[in-house]
Amino acid sequence: MRLNLTVNGERRRADDVWEGESLLYVLRERLGLPGSKNACEQGECGSCTVYLDEVPACACLVAAGQAEDREVRTVEGLADGDTLDPVQQSFVDSGAVQCGFCTPGLVVAAHDLLRREPDPSDEEIREALAGNLCRCTGYEKILDAVHAAADAR
Amino acid sequence: MTSTVEGRTTAATANGVGASPARPDGTRKVRGEFAYSSDLWHEDMLWGATLRSPHPHARITGVDVSAAVVVPGVHAVLTHDDVPGLNRYGLEHPDQPVLADDVVRYRGEPVAVVAADHPETAQRAMKLIDVTYDELDPVTDAEDAVHGEVAELHPGGNVVRHAPIRRGEQTPQADVIVTGRYEVGMQDQAFLGPESGLAVPDGHGGVDLYVATQWLHVDQQQIVAALGLTPEQVRLTLAGVGGAFGGREDLSMQIHASLLALYTGKPVKMVYNREESFYGHVHRHPATMYYEHGATRDGRLVHVTARIYLDGGAYASSTGAVVGNAATLGVGPYDVPNVSIDCWGTYTNNPPCGAMRGFGAVQAAFGYESQMDKLADACGLSPTEVRRRNAMSEGTVMPTGQTVDSAAPVAELLDRLEAMPLPADPAPAGGTADLRTLPGGVSNTTHGEGVVRGVGYAVGIKNICFSEGFDDYSTARVRLAAVGGEPAVTVQTAAAEVGQGLVTILQQIIRTELGVDQVTILPMDTSIGSAGSTSASRQSYMTGGAVRAAALKVRGALLSHAATRLSRTTAELHLDGGKLASVSDGVLADLVDVLGEAEFDETVEWRHRPTEALDPETGQGNAHVQYGFAAHRAVVDVDVELGIVKVVSLDCAQDVGTALNPQAVVGQIQGGSAQGLGLAVMEEIQTEGGVIRNPSFTDYLIPTVLDMPPMTIDVLELADPHAPYGLRGVGEPPTISSTPAIVAAIRAATGKELLRVPVRPDHIV
Numbered sequence: 034m035r036l037n038l039t040v041n042g043e044r045r046r047a048d049d050v051w052e053g054e055s056l057l058y059v060l061r062e063r064l065g066l067p068g069s070k071n072a073c074e075q076g077e078c079g080s081c082t083v084y085l086d087e088v089p090a091c092a093c094l095v096a097a098g099q100a101e102d103r104e105v106r107t108v109e110g111l112a113d114g115d116t117l118d119p120v121q122q123s124f125v126d127s128g129a130v131q132c133g134f135c136t137p138g139l140v141v142a143a144h145d146l147l148r149r150e151p152d153p154s155d156e157e158i159r160e161a162l163a164g165n166l167c168r169c170t171g172y173e174k175i176l177d178a179v180h181a182a183a184d185a186r
Numbered sequence: 187m188t189s190t191v192e193g194r195t196t197a198a199t200a201n202g203v204g205a206s207p208a209r210p211d212g213t214r215k216v217r218g219e220f221a222y223s224s225d226l227w228h229e230d231m232l233w234g235a236t237l238r239s240p241h242p243h244a245r246i247t248g249v250d251v252s253a254a255v256v257v258p259g260v261h262a263v264l265t266h267d268d269v270p271g272l273n274r275y276g277l278e279h280p281d282q283p284v285l286a287d288d289v290v291r292y293r294g295e296p297v298a299v300v301a302a303d304h305p306e307t308a309q310r311a312m313k314l315i316d317v318t319y320d321e322l323d324p325v326t327d328a329e330d331a332v333h334g335e336v337a338e339l340h341p342g343g344n345v346v347r348h349a350p351i352r353r354g355e356q357t358p359q360a361d362v363i364v365t366g367r368y369e370v371g372m373q374d375q376a377f378l379g380p381e382s383g384l385a386v387p388d389g390h391g392g393v394d395l396y397v398a399t400q401w402l403h404v405d406q407q408q409i410v411a412a413l414g415l416t417p418e419q420v421r422l423t424l425a426g427v428g429g430a431f432g433g434r435e436d437l438s439m440q441i442h443a444s445l446l447a448l449y450t451g452k453p454v455k456m457v458y459n460r461e462e463s464f465y466g467h468v469h470r471h472p473a474t475m476y477y478e479h480g481a482t483r484d485g486r487l488v489h490v491t492a493r494i495y496l497d498g499g500a501y502a503s504s505t506g507a508v509v510g511n512a513a514t515l516g517v518g519p520y521d522v523p524n525v526s527i528d529c530w531g532t533y534t535n536n537p538p539c540g541a542m543r544g545f546g547a548v549q550a551a552f553g554y555e556s557q558m559d560k561l562a563d564a565c566g567l568s569p570t571e572v573r574r575r576n577a578m579s580e581g582t583v584m585p586t587g588q589t590v591d592s593a594a595p596v597a598e599l600l601d602r603l604e605a606m607p608l609p610a611d612p613a614p615a616g617g618t619a620d621l622r623t624l625p626g627g628v629s630n631t632t633h634g635e636g637v638v639r640g641v642g643y644a645v646g647i648k649n650i651c652f653s654e655g656f657d658d659y660s661t662a663r664v665r666l667a668a669v670g671g672e673p674a675v676t677v678q679t680a681a682a683e684v685g686q687g688l689v690t691i692l693q694q695i696i697r698t699e700l701g702v703d704q705v706t707i708l709p710m711d712t713s714i715g716s717a718g719s720t721s722a723s724r725q726s727y728m729t730g731g732a733v734r735a736a737a738l739k740v741r742g743a744l745l746s747h748a749a750t751r752l753s754r755t756t757a758e759l760h761l762d763g764g765k766l767a768s769v770s771d772g773v774l775a776d777l778v779d780v781l782g783e784a785e786f787d788e789t790v791e792w793r794h795r796p797t798e799a800l801d802p803e804t805g806q807g808n809a810h811v812q813y814g815f816a817a818h819r820a821v822v823d824v825d826v827e828l829g830i831v832k833v834v835s836l837d838c839a840q841d842v843g844t845a846l847n848p849q850a851v852v853g854q855i856q857g858g859s860a861q862g863l864g865l866a867v868m869e870e871i872q873t874e875g876g877v878i879r880n881p882s883f884t885d886y887l888i889p890t891v892l893d894m895p896p897m898t899i900d901v902l903e904l905a906d907p908h909a910p911y912g913l914r915g916v917g918e919p920p921t922i923s924s925t926p927a928i929v930a931a932i933r934a935a936t937g938k939e940l941l942r943v944p945v946r947p948d949h950i951v
Contacts, residue, residue: 051304051306053306054306061225062227065227066218067218067221067222067224067225067227068217068218068219069218070222070224070378070379070428071224071380071457071459072378072379072380072428072460073378073459073460073882073883074459074460075460075882075883075884077460077882077883077884078378078883080378107218108216108217108218109217109218109219111217112217117213117216117217121213121216121217122216124212124216125208125209125212125213125215125216126208128206128849128850128852128853130209130212130215130216131429131685131686131687131853131857132377132378132379132427132428132429132430132684132685133211133212133215133216133220133426133428133685134222134377134378134379134428134429134685135378136215136216137216137218140216155896156620156622156623158891159622159891159892160622160628160892162891163890163891163892164890165890165891166378166883166888166890167378167891168375168376168377168378168429168431168857168861168888169429169685169853169857170853170856170857170860171853171856171857171858171859171860171889171894171897172856172860172889172890172891172894173856173894173896173897174852174853174856175891176891
C-alpha cells in the first residue's frame, strides 16, 4: 500500500508498504529516520516513543496504515537546527546518556512531560517516565536531566 | 570524591583525567543520529532470519528447505551443510554449532538461516522449513549434570570445569557454625539494542561486518574459522552498541549474516526482536550454593566450606572463567584462614549461560553475604560489625594464597555507609501518605497497613581484568599532527564502546598526556590489533593504559624533536595546554608551531602485570590482577500481607582508585546497582524443562524509574600503584553487593530466611 503522512513537518510518502508493517518500521526502514528505537517492538520499553498528532505513542504499536494523513514528530524533529532542545542538551550535560538506546524515547517522553508540567516533582517525573526502560543509568541522572531541562526552559 | 592520587603526569588542560567532559557521541545520541547496529542500511540489502530449535534436546532426523527456497523474494536458505569451515565456535571451547547438525541442545538453537528481500518474507519462508526431530530427555539440573546418571551432552561429560580451592586446615573446629543452601535465578543482560548487524560482501570472497559486540577480534577469529577464510578477508567494524553487560561477548548473528552475504553476494542485515534476543545471547549462570561458615564466639571466621554449582546450559561459552571467579572470590571480601571450596560449571539443556556483569562474583556474593548475616545473628553482632571483624584489607591473603597488594578498604566502606543519613520513617498506617511512596504505588494496594521497614548491608569483591594467566593486552595507536592550524590527535583502538564512556576517557587521557584539546577517536575496527574484551571492568585500565603508553611515546618523540629545534634538552621541556614550555623559561612556543609539518604516530601493545593459572588441585596461585570493592546499604518497605517490596533507598560506597571521569563513575555505580536490584526482586528467566517461559519485556521485568530509589553514593579514591593513574575498574562491583544488601533488608523487615533470588511475593507471604 501507499502511505502518506507528515513527519517532522514534511509531507512524506512511502510506497509498497506491507500492511503488517508498523509505523516504527516505516520510519526506520523506509523514511530514513532510525532515531526511534527498536528495543522490544512490543510496547514495553518506550524506546520508539514519537508524537502522533502531538500525543506520545509507541511507534511499534501503531500499524503503518493508522498513520495515514497524520502528523508524526520523532526525536529527529526536536532540535532547532544545530541547537538542541533543552531536554536533549540536559541529557548530554547530566550524564543521562550511556549506551543511548533508550535516549530517543526518553527524550520525547520528557519533552512531553515538560509541555504539560513545566516544573515536575521527582514523583511526577517517575510516573511520566515509567513506560521507558533504561538498562544503563539506573535513572538517577535521567531525573537530574529532566529537572535541568525544566530549569533551562 | 575524597582523595587524590599520584601518577597523573603533565599537561594541565581542561577536560583531562579527573574531569567530566561531555561524551563525544552524546549529541548524536540525543538527536537520534547515532548509528546503532540495527540502524544500518545498504542499497539492495537483504534481511536475514534464523530458524531455531523448538526443543531443548533432540536429534535432527531431517531438514527439508525446498518449500522455503521457492518463496518469491527468498535469496538463500542455508543449513549446516553450507558452513564452509568449522561448524563450531565458542569463546573458550569451539563446542557450539554455527547451525545445528545432528543434535540440538537447547530451545532456541539455530538450525537454519534465510535471506529475503523483506523481513516478513524471511520469517514466512523460515516457517516453511521442515525440520524433523526425535526428542531426547533434557538434562535441566546442574547438580544432576555433575553427580547424577544423566546423558552426556558433550564428549568428555557434563562438567565444563571443576575448580577446587584449598587453604589452611580442611577439618577445622569452630565455636559457631552456620549453614545455608542458596539459589540464584538466571538473569538476563537485557541490553536494549537487540543483536544486529550488517554483513557486506566485498566481491572477492571476503566480507565486511558492522556489528555490535564486546570484542571485535575474538568475533573475527571465530567467524574466520567458520567461514574458512583468512583474517584479512573478514573485517569487522564496531557499529553503535546499545548496551552489552556481558551478553555480547559471545557471537549471535555474526557468522549467520556473513554466511548469507557470501552466498547471496548481497549485503545482509539481521536484527533480532526481543523474544529472539532472549534466545540469541547467553545469560547469567543460575547457581545453587551450599555454604558452611565457622567462627569463634566473637564472630571471627575460622573456616568457609562451599559447594557451588553454576548451570552453564547447552554450550561452554565463558563458563570456565565464571567458575574461576566464583571459586576464587567465593568467601567474599573477608580474611578466612581455612577455606575449602568446590565450584562446578556444567553442561545442561538449559539456555547457554556465560558472561554477565559481575561474572561469577554476583552469585557467590548472594551466598556468602547471606551467610555473614546468619553469622551475625548467631554471634549476637550487628551485620556491619561481623563484617568489620572479618574485613580484608591490604596485605590480606586470599583463599588462593594471593596477597592483596593494594587498597582493600572493606571496613571503611561499611563505616561510610553507616555514616550516611537514613531516609525518613515510613508513613503511619491509614494516614494520608502519597501512594507513590508506598509498596504497590498507585496500584493502591496499601495506605501503609502491613508495611514494615528493613535495613540491610552487603559488601562485594570483584577481580578486574582477565585472570588466571590469560595474556591480556590492548593495542592503541596515537597520532599527533597539526590540522587546520591546531594540534590534533587521533586515537585508534579496537576497544568496544558499549555505552560506558570509554571514548570520553580516551580523549581525557590524551588531553592530560599531550595537552591537546582536539582529540578524535577513530571508528573501532579490526585494522588495528586487539584491544581485548569490553568486560571484566577492564577497558579504562587496559585500553586506557595502552592509549596512555602510546601518548607517552608520542610525547617523548615530540619533545626530542622540539629539543633539537630549540636547542634545549628534552628533560627541561614539557607540554601544557597546547604549548611547549620549559621549567625555567615558561612557555616557549605554541605546540602547533613546534609541530610544523611533523607527525608523530605511535602504536603500542600494552599489558597488565602477568597473572598465574590456579593449581588444578589446590586452587592456589596469583590469579588476579586487581580487586575492586563496593558496599551497599538498602532500605526497604515491605507490604508483608501482599509480599510487595519497595526499595526506599540504596546507598553505595565504592573505591575506584582514581575517578578518571567522576560523572561516568557515578553513572556506572547507579546503573550497576539497578541491575543488582533487578536480580534481588524481579529479574529471572524462568525455565521449565529447558524452555524459557518469559522471553519478553512483558514477562521478564527489569527495573523502571519507579523501581529505582534515590542513591547516596560515596566514591573513595585510594590509588592502586600498579594501575594506570591508580584507577580501579568500576563497572562490576556495584552490581555485586546491591543484590544481597536488598535481600538482607527484606529479611530484616520480614524475618523470612529468603534463600533464593529474585525474592518473589510468595517467598514473603
